[in-house]
Amino acid sequence: MQPKTTTAAAFARAVERKLSKTRRIRDGNSENRATQDKTTKFLVGYSREMAKGTILNKLKLLEERIPSSLHNCNDSGSALYSALVKFRADSKTVAEKSCRITWVGIDEQIDDSATAAFYREALKEVIESSRDEELLAEWRSRNIDVHRHPPIRNIPRSHRPRIIKITLRTQELRDKLLALLLMRFCFHAFRLYPARQSS
Template sequence: MPPKKQTSDEAPSWLQPILKRWDEYFVRIDKMFEIFAKVQETQSTILSKLNKLEEQFLAMDDKECNQNSALYSTLVKFQADARIVNAKSCRVTWVGIEEQDDEAATQLFDVEALKEIIETSGDDELLKDLQDGKISVHRHPKLRTSSLRRRPRIIKIELRNQELRDRLLMHMRAGRLSMTKDFVHSYARKDYTREELEYDRSLRKKAG
């Protein structure tokens, strides 16, 4: 006897435990990023103090500079890392959305898929930013490989600030719409740093 077809949009019973496990996984990820968000709240103050320290350092004579070169290198690296974290805090990474036949068609599809989400969300501020060109969408990496067995490149969506990023992410996680409903393994997440990406991969391995 052939299996019965689903009569509703609900996930089949065999898929529900898997979806539940992934929901728990994303809850753990969000809790982890709550900690990062608290760190980011004080980041502007820290950067301001670092800028003052850098100005004082540059005012030192050559002998003092040589003695404190290690400290200066540390300050520069910290500032660079802080800028990376700030930039990533405004971006969404969309994984598992298949590409179209060529680059132009892929770009058009990505923009329209994002537009569908924002228009459905009813968020006027997000919609205005999209219409004003303040939300950028691109595939990463920018160069498309020619491998037939390649995975689709991830989509990176950049917004003006972290609050808008979080609101868009919430709408994207609410469910797939008509343009992306066939990409059953796709999901949206925050744009990770290298350390966060390694942590995410370790969690995925544990989740199976």
């Protein structure tokens, strides 16, 4: 009987050791899982902190760059605005010149009043001789601006007459009048007006 008891006791101890080992393994696994969980949480938290740090660093860099970027934008905007203003001014000048004729070679008279009457009469003859209804209507409505440039004669006895600037409302009208002024058959008349006719 004794051997059986010993065998049973030995078997019980073996089972107990096995169970203890199983519990230790289980507990170890639990501890491992807990450790893994802690490690995972730590890594996640660390990653988040790193991400936050990275984001904050990037934001800081952006904040440092923004003032200089705004300054550059302001400079570019100012330069662009200046260019646009100049372009508009140049466009206006070009548009005005496209409707203007510069008439040269018309002699000066004894004074500015006589000179103005003389070149206005010369221009009137050119327009009337054309029989162009549009030009006649513009002249009668006083829509054709004509003046000497410069307005005042600087050298009274200068042999070089001032230019005459003629401005019309449209480029089409300008082209019509310019074609008439370039026709040779009109040139003789206004050069030979006596003073009494131009008054």
